[in-house]
Amino acid sequence: MTSRTGLQTHLADRLQTWRTAGLGRSTVxxxxxxxxxxxxxxxxxxxxxxxxxLGLSHHPTVVAAAVAATRAFGTGAGGSRLTTGSTTLHRQLEDELADWLGYPDCVVFPTGYAANLAALTVLADDTVTVFSDERNHASIIDGCRSAKSNGADVRVYPHQDMHALRRLLDSRRTPHGLVVTDGVFSMDGTVAPVGTLVPLAREHGCMVLVDDAHGIGTLGDGRGSAAPHSPAPDVLVGTLSKALAAEGGFLCADTVTCDLLRNQARPFIYSTASPAPTIAAALAAVRLVRSDPGHVRELQDNVRRLTAGLGLAGTTGTxxxxxxxxxxxxxxxxxxxxxxxxxxxxxxxxxxxxxxxxxxxxxxxxxxxxxxxxxxxxxxxxxxxxxxxxxxxxxxxxxxxxxx
Ligand SMILES: Cc1ncc(COP(=O)(O)O)c(C=O)c1O
The missing domain is CATH 3.90.1150.10 (Aspartate Aminotransferase, domain 1)
Structure with a gap:
């Protein structure tokens, strides 16, 4: 082995410092x-x-759908969505999600991370201020970093603080605005005040993006944190990797927003599509959640039992x-x-x-x-x-x- 470069030594020092601070990580x-x-x-x-x-990753219907798709389409996707990777299953899943969640259109991405990165990067140019909750998921934070490099102004508001958000909205200097929040916050399980946030953003002429990766399939009838509220967020991001027991991300919105993403979102254009078995599993999972409310109800019963046992009853219900x-x-x-x-x-x-x-x-x-x-x-x-x-x-x- 040749001697280490200065950079390799520097990297080893950084890793050692990180581990010494008790922050070391490894896979299990x-x-x-x-x-x-x-x-x-x-x-x-x-x-x-x-x-x-919802425990759907081993549900016989979901597994059978993935097996049938493997036989029909094979394992890998073989290309990005715009080249050879898109299948009739991708289209069916997008139609099913748009119909279920009440949006005109939907785009499926390789991951939820990619969906957020794509959305923030494409929707926020130098005419836009992005208003982002301080506890938003890392994929939104990285999307905001990318938006910033487009020239967007990014303002972070204290967690769920609608007064602070209003002050920031009042002081917007760009023609357009986009408020972005997790629906269910991934670390503390709190639920965004979507019913207050969307009208507040609208009052200021701003769009709203809600990332409901942890709310879809778990809250209400399964349609997540935004479903009970009107007006609905303009853009709803979700993942197929949690309650929907597969892998991939999606974004529901109007057809113009979705088409712009299909045309300009680099994570959509330059990454291989999710393979058909994964998409078939997600499609089967969505149909199960839509047709049988028992899955969501069993989860919600277990949430109540555990939160009561831990002395946290009355908390978020996620x-x-x-x-x-x-x-x-x-x-x-x-x-x-x-x-x-x-x-x-x-x-x-x-x-x-x-x-x-x-x-x-x-x-x-x-x-x-x-x-x-x-x-x-x-x-x-x-x-x-x-x-x-x-x-x-x-x-x-x-x-x-x-x-x-
Ligand atoms: C709130 C939130 N958004 C997005 C993601 C990313 O989703 P994916 O795992 O599909 O990339 C996660 C995943 O951990 C998440 O918790």
Missing amino acids: DLSSGQHPVVDIDGDRRLLFSSSNY PIIPVPVGDEAEAMAVADALRQDGFHIPAIRYPTVPRGRAILRVTVMATHTDAQIDALTSAVGRWRAARAAAPVPDREPPQPPTAR
Whole structure:
């Protein structure tokens, strides 16, 4: 092996600094599917961190649709949507999503990340101010960075603070505006005030984009956080990778917006399409959610049982249930203790959440049993009791490095 370049040494130093600060990460490799009980590293564990919220990734109808599409279309897509990768299944899925969610048109992207990146990059040029909630998903933040490089003005408002948003909207200097928010915030499970936000944006002549990656399939009748509200957001982004048990992202809007994206969105044009089996699985999942409300109801029953057990009843009603810890090292220790108790619940730390605000991010699925939910409630109760009895540590929090 040749000697290291200066850059390689610099990269190794950065990685070491990162790990020393307690921020090191590595993958955990499951040898089973996203069931309530999974095999990880040779151990059986109760899984409380999956986004397979409705448990549809193993539903016989969904699996059969993916198998049939594999036989008909093969495995890989073989090209981007604009070359050879688009199939009749992609078109059917777009039509089904647009019809279900009440929009004239829909575009399917390779991932939800790509959908947000594409939307912000294409919709926000130098005539636009983007107003973005401070806790929006990283894909929206990266979309805002891209919008900024187009010359867009980007303003970040405090989490769900409609007074602060109004002040920012009042001071807009560009001809156009776009307000962007998660529907269900991915780390704290809070729900955006869509019913207030859309009229407020409209009052100021601005468009609204809601990313409901975690709300679609989980809230209301499955149509998510925006469905009960009128007027609806102008643009609704979702993912196929969570409740819809597949992979890919989508964006519902009017036909002009969708056509502009098909023409100019680089993540749509320059990335290979999602393969047909994945699209067939998503299509089957959407049809199941539309035709049988039992899936969503079972999930919502489990959300109620777990939040009540954890003493969080009356909170957001979403399947994302954050258990606050604070200190990064303590969060890792709690996750480890829960692992020894037979649970898989990763600690979420900076930079995914702000420094010193680490959480255990618990998610619940429709397929968890009451006994599994109660077992988690007891385990978290034991940790909380031990923490309450422990002396308060007398030390300054470390100053970790900054993420890029
Ligand atoms: C709020 C939100 N938006 C977008 C995404 C990205 O979706 P995907 O995983 O399909 O890229 C996620 C995924 O974690 C998310 O939580």
